[in-house]
Amino acid sequence: TAEDASAGMGRFSPEPWLPQLLSPRGLALAAALLLLVLFLRTRRTRRPGEPPLVKSWLPFIGEALKLQRDPIGFMTTLQKQYGDIFTVLLGGKYITFILDPFQYQSVIKNQKLSFRGFSNKVLLRVFSIKKLVEDDAMNDELHTCYQLLQGRHLDMLMENTMQSLKQVFEPQLLKTTSWHTESLFTFCNSVIFEMTLTTVYGSILLGHRKTFITELKDDFFKFDGKFTQLASGMPIELLGNIKSIRLKLIKLLTTENLAKFQGWSEVVQRRQDILEKYYLPQDIEIGAHHLGLLWASVANTAPTMSWTMYYLLRNPEAMAVLRDEIDHLLQSTGQKKGPGFSIHLTREQLDSLVYLESTILESLRLSSFSSTFRFVQEDLTLHLEAQDCCLRKGDFVGVFPPILHYDPEIFEAPEEFRFDRFVENGKKKTTFFKRGKKLKYYLMPFGFGISKCPGRFLAVVEIKQLLVILLTYFDLEIIDDKPVKLNFSRSLFGIQHPDSDVSFRYKVKS
Numbered sequence: 365t366a367e368d369a370s371a372g373m374g375r376f377s378p379e380p381w382l383p384q385l386l387s388p389r390g391l392a393l394a395a396a397l398l399l400l401v402l403f404l405r406t407r408r409t410r411r412p413g414e415p416p417l418v419k420s421w422l423p424f425i426g427e428a429l430k431l432q433r434d435p436i437g438f439m440t441t442l443q444k445q446y447g448d449i450f451t452v453l454l455g456g457k458y459i460t461f462i463l464d465p466f467q468y469q470s471v472i473k474n475q476k477l478s479f480r481g482f483s484n485k486v487l488l489r490v491f492s493i494k495k496l497v498e499d500d501a502m503n504d505e506l507h508t509c510y511q512l513l514q515g516r517h518l519d520m521l522m523e524n525t526m527q528s529l530k531q532v533f534e535p536q537l538l539k540t541t542s543w544h545t546e547s548l549f550t551f552c553n554s555v556i557f558e559m560t561l562t563t564v565y566g567s568i569l570l571g572h573r574k575t576f577i578t579e580l581k582d583d584f585f586k587f588d589g590k591f592t593q594l595a596s597g598m599p600i601e602l603l604g605n606i607k608s609i610r611l612k613l614i615k616l617l618t619t620e621n622l623a624k625f626q627g628w629s630e631v632v633q634r635r636q637d638i639l640e641k642y643y644l645p646q647d648i649e650i651g652a653h654h655l656g657l658l659w660a661s662v663a664n665t666a667p668t669m670s671w672t673m674y675y676l677l678r679n680p681e682a683m684a685v686l687r688d689e690i691d692h693l694l695q696s697t698g699q700k701k702g703p704g705f706s707i708h709l710t711r712e713q714l715d716s717l718v719y720l721e722s723t724i725l726e727s728l729r730l731s732s733f734s735s736t737f738r739f740v741q742e743d744l745t746l747h748l749e750a751q752d753c754c755l756r757k758g759d760f761v762g763v764f765p766p767i768l769h770y771d772p773e774i775f776e777a778p779e780e781f782r783f784d785r786f787v788e789n790g791k792k793k794t795t796f797f798k799r800g801k802k803l804k805y806y807l808m809p810f811g812f813g814i815s816k817c818p819g820r821f822l823a824v825v826e827i828k829q830l831l832v833i834l835l836t837y838f839d840l841e842i843i844d845d846k847p848v849k850l851n852f853s854r855s856l857f858g859i860q861h862p863d864s865d866v867s868f869r870y871k872v873k874s
């Protein structure tokens with residue numbers, strides 16, 4: 365009856381204290397209480413033999429925000445307070461950082477510290493690759509492909525890169541000699557994406573090639589923009605339309621669609637053969653593996669190219685030395701800068717350009733904020749020079765090379781871009797010191813040990829080829845004078861992006 369109903373409603377009518385609790389003050393109080401409970405429940409205490417534990421008041425997030433705001437300042441402060449080894453909570457994970465470069469070796473050598481325990485999680489979260497977690501045999505086989513990015517295989521990749529550069533720039537070289545204005549970082553992303561896609565996956569056999577690449581590129585960079593969030597474990601459902609963009613990218617790289625690319629590199633061919641052994645050919649997860657490789661080959665190369673160009677454009681002296689170095693090489697190899705696209709340089713010739721290489725390394729030094737992580741599979745003791753250090757199962761161990769890259773004892777005036785930092789007596793400089801001792805590790809944008817980037821030679825060679833073409837055929841000028849800074853949203857994960865873009869212009873040399 366109506367009476368029963370109203371009586372029933374009465375039973376469920378809000379308690380008198382509920383409006384107060386739902387007020388802003390009440391909600392704030394409830395949130396604070398929840399945080400307190402979380403904090404007390406998850407608070408960890410240091411066990412004997414473990415490294416100092418950094419105190420943090422925010423549950424789960426820990427010190428992540430401070431790290432993101434100013435990574436070098438944050439790490440240096442902790443180093444002063446706790447020493448070269450400490451454990452800190454970052455985004456739900458306890459990470460023990462080892463900051464002394466002379467101790468890195470003990471992390472590399474310890475078999476119980478696992479790279480896969482870290483990387484498989486990232487591959488699952490970011491690319492939705494599930495099988496690697498359970499299939500070690502496939503993982504091992506896929507790793508063997510990486511040798512196809514190096515040695516004589518690299519020479520073949522270089523040929524592909526040159527063809528791709530020709531495709532990108534030849535039409536422009538034959539055009540008029542008026543200035544083109546572009547946004548620098550957007551321009552570099554675009555060129556590196558197209559070059560790398562064609563080098564690694566081949567040319568696209570479609571009438572609307574340009575539109576296809578542009579669409580793929582735009583989706584790729586939207587997806588890449590959420591990389592850190594995905595890698596840190598944020599559910600993809602909370603990231604707007606990224607889930608559907610990822611699916612679209614994965615589908616474009618499945619077995620069926622890969623057939624639309626002609627001239628796959630050896631690494632892609634071998635990878636596809638292996639994947640077809642472990643999956644049905646039509647399995648969509650094959651596309652996820654290819655997206656992973658495409659991401660690895662573009663995501664850090666593009667910002668490295670951008671920073672190198674940016675620093676060069678702002679340092680006319682460096683630009684002049686590089687133009688001179690390249691001119692000399694072209695002359696000594698009998699290559700004239702005639703009209704059209706005719707340059708051909710071998711790997712050895714590119715490697716002889718020491719100032720060009722130094723400029724790229726210096727840009728990497730300033731912009732790389734990668735950390736190398738290992739997963740602690742079981743409680744263990746790490747034997748270090750000065751002390752033993754107990755590590756807890758389920759934690760991570762990290763080295764953080766940017767602290768070396770910005771160490772004034774190793775690199776004088778580390779904040780400054782000095783294009784010739786890595787040249788000594790006309791040769792590549794490889795000797796750097798700390799505490800009077802020669803360093804084995806002083807520049808580590810590519811990680812170390814078992815997980816060291818297998819694409820590092822390709823990345824550097826690709827950037828060198830592109831710069832040789834740009835500096836040989838074009839006049840280049842920066843238009844905006846405002847300085848660009850790193851935005852640190854990718855702290856711990858690779859090359860940082862700029863906090864804004866800047867305009868530059870280029871025209872074919874007359």
Ligand code: HEM
Pocket residue numbers: 483510513657660661662664665668732734735736737809810811812814815816817818819820822823824858859
């Ligand atoms: C300047 C550009 C690049 C930078 C800074 C860079 C950096 C890195 C870093 C820091 C790692 C992880 C190392 C670790 O965790 O210890 C890595 C892994 C990897 N990189 Fe690169 N990379 C670059 C370009 C490339 C290119 C062009 C490729 C070509 C395919 C590539 C393929 C890979 C692959 C496949 C892995 C995973 C290796 C594994 O799972 O063991 N990278 N890279």
